[in-house]
Amino acid sequence: MIKVENLTKTFDERRAVDNISFEVGRGEIFAFLGPNGAGKTTTIKMLTTLLEPTSGKLELNGFDPIKDPGEVRKSFGIVFQDASLDTELTAYENMEIHAVLYGLSKDLYQKRIDELLFLVELADRRNDLVKDFSGGMKRRLEIARSLLHHPKVLFLDEPTLGLDPQTRNLLWNYIKDLNTKEGITVFLTTHYMEEADKMANRIAIIDHGKIVGSGTSAELKESTQTTSLEEAFLKLTGHSVREEGGENQMRQAARLWGGGNRR
Amino acid sequence: MKTIYILWQRQLKRYLRSKSRIVGSLGQPILFLLALGYGFGPVYSQAGGGNYIHFLAPGIVAMSILFTAIFSGIEVIWDKQFGFLKETLVAPVSRINIMIGRTLGGATVSVVQGLIVLILSMLFGFRPNSWGTLLALVIMFLIALLYTALGTAIASILEDMQGFQLIMNFLVMPSFFLSGALFPLRGLPKALTVVTRINPLTYGVDALRGSLTGIYQLSLSLDLIVLTSVSVIVLGVGSYLFTKIKA
Numbered sequence: 376m377i378k379v380e381n382l383t384k385t386f387d388e389r390r391a392v393d394n395i396s397f398e399v400g401r402g403e404i405f406a407f408l409g410p411n412g413a414g415k416t417t418t419i420k421m422l423t424t425l426l427e428p429t430s431g432k433l434e435l436n437g438f439d440p441i442k443d444p445g446e447v448r449k450s451f452g453i454v455f456q457d458a459s460l461d462t463e464l465t466a467y468e469n470m471e472i473h474a475v476l477y478g479l480s481k482d483l484y485q486k487r488i489d490e491l492l493f494l495v496e497l498a499d500r501r502n503d504l505v506k507d508f509s510g511g512m513k514r515r516l517e518i519a520r521s522l523l524h525h526p527k528v529l530f531l532d533e534p535t536l537g538l539d540p541q542t543r544n545l546l547w548n549y550i551k552d553l554n555t556k557e558g559i560t561v562f563l564t565t566h567y568m569e570e571a572d573k574m575a576n577r578i579a580i581i582d583h584g585k586i587v588g589s590g591t592s593a594e595l596k597e598s599t600q601t602t603s604l605e606e607a608f609l610k611l612t613g614h615s616v617r618e619e620g621g622e623n624q625m626r627q628a629a630r631l632w633g634g635g636n637r638r
Numbered sequence: 639m640k641t642i643y644i645l646w647q648r649q650l651k652r653y654l655r656s657k658s659r660i661v662g663s664l665g666q667p668i669l670f671l672l673a674l675g676y677g678f679g680p681v682y683s684q685a686g687g688g689n690y691i692h693f694l695a696p697g698i699v700a701m702s703i704l705f706t707a708i709f710s711g712i713e714v715i716w717d718k719q720f721g722f723l724k725e726t727l728v729a730p731v732s733r734i735n736i737m738i739g740r741t742l743g744g745a746t747v748s749v750v751q752g753l754i755v756l757i758l759s760m761l762f763g764f765r766p767n768s769w770g771t772l773l774a775l776v777i778m779f780l781i782a783l784l785y786t787a788l789g790t791a792i793a794s795i796l797e798d799m800q801g802f803q804l805i806m807n808f809l810v811m812p813s814f815f816l817s818g819a820l821f822p823l824r825g826l827p828k829a830l831t832v833v834t835r836i837n838p839l840t841y842g843v844d845a846l847r848g849s850l851t852g853i854y855q856l857s858l859s860l861d862l863i864v865l866t867s868v869s870v871i872v873l874g875v876g877s878y879l880f881t882k883i884k885a
Contacts, residue, residue, distance in 0.1 A: 423728050448730035459721035463652045475644040476729035
């Protein structure tokens with residue numbers, strides 16, 4: 376479903392992604408792990424047509440994100456690391472804009488929106504403004520929205536960041552369910568190792584733009600001779616704390632602003 | 639087409655829901671009409687200029703369109719910071735359509751705001767030609783389009799709201815004060831004449847005043863030519879910059 380071959384992305388002199396290759400099969404749940412600034416989000420941006428690679432080959436659902444961005448965009452749904460909802464609109468209106476952008480017809484999307492809102496337990500908040508939603512509700516809405524156009528691949532970039540354990544658990548249950556029932560391929564990143572351990576069929580660990588380990592959770596533990604994925608992760612990526620880049624600072628600033636209350 | 643429509647609708651919904659923004663942005667036009675209109679009125683008529691409110695009101699309408707339009711364009715920065723922009727950029731639609739939808743939406747909102755100020759100015763004694771109002775609507779829309787596109791173009795380059803004061807003080811305010819919205823263009827010092835003639839808003843204000851009161855200081859055809867061509871250029875540049883936004 377996803378093919379990445381010798382992918383490299385350089386910003387000025389810095390190699391954010393350095394010659395990585397991996398494949399994700401149809402219906403797989405694939406966890407892409409790494410410390411801050413390791414290159415996870417950059418890789419996702421390249422796969423989702425937001426960024427052009429410096430070199431290397433990419434394929435998603437059989438299409439090339441550079442040559443055929445339209446087809447690639449139709450093939451995936453994404454939940455970004457940061458909220459991407461219009462908080463001045465209602466849950467339904469956010470969904471509706473998405474449906475129209477993806478070219479769904481009205482009688483089709485009206486039904487689908489209600490189904491999905493029901494699925495993420497937001498049916499009763501359908502006509503409420505998103506700015507009154509909690510963090511967990513916003514996340515659920517974003518997941519519902521990303522599924523609206525029946526994507527083949529779902530990208531989840533730290534979807535549970537800043538959520539309480541109850542909400543996290545709930546979200547992963549939805550995602551697992553979708554994966555088994557609808558066969559959606561899931562590509563996720565997270566900092567919670569136990570989530571990756573529980574959810575993913577396969578895991579790749581990236582550090583300084585390079586893949587330093589990949590395989591099932593059991594394989595990773597075995598090859599590093601550790602007993603938990605967290606230990607395996609630390610063994611592969613080291614214990615030093617990473618500097619956060621400018622992008623992260625902007626993200627934090629956006630969060631401080633409340634991520635919703637404009638002005 | 640549907641993309642353009644839904645994004646146009648989004649701008650309108652956001653505008654209609656922000657009651658405080660609508661009311662808040664009426665404060666300035668009212669203050670100007672009151673302080674300048676009544677304050678300079680006597681001097682103006684003694685100097686043989688006639689009714690100053692009659693002269694001033696179209697300028698104030700143009701001002702509120704200018705402000706609202708620039709803000710609507712600059713909202714792209716908020717969408718950048720709050721993430722909604724990304725949602726549109728990964729969708730299988732062309733960026734040009736996204737830009738058109740937003741810009742038309744922002745322009746519509748600005749025209750509505752301008753109409754509210756026009757009606758308000760009538761409470762202050764302004765009496766527009768009823769027939770001219772139709773032409774005035776077209777001109778209001780042109781002004782709105784021009785400055786929404788300009789706002790979008792600027793927002794496409796800026797990363798955050800840090801540059802906002804710069805835009806206010808070096809672009810928006812001078813555009814307004816040096817447009818002939820407040821004073822007649824005749825008999826100005828040479829340098830000021832040059833500046834007013836370079837400023838596209840001058841032509842917008844003149845056309846708006848002409849259509850509403852029948853008094854042109856330049857000419858309607860010149861106004862329309864300048865407004866239309868500058869709008870086309872800015873829309874082109876704005877669209878180009880918008881398609882180059884990095885997510």
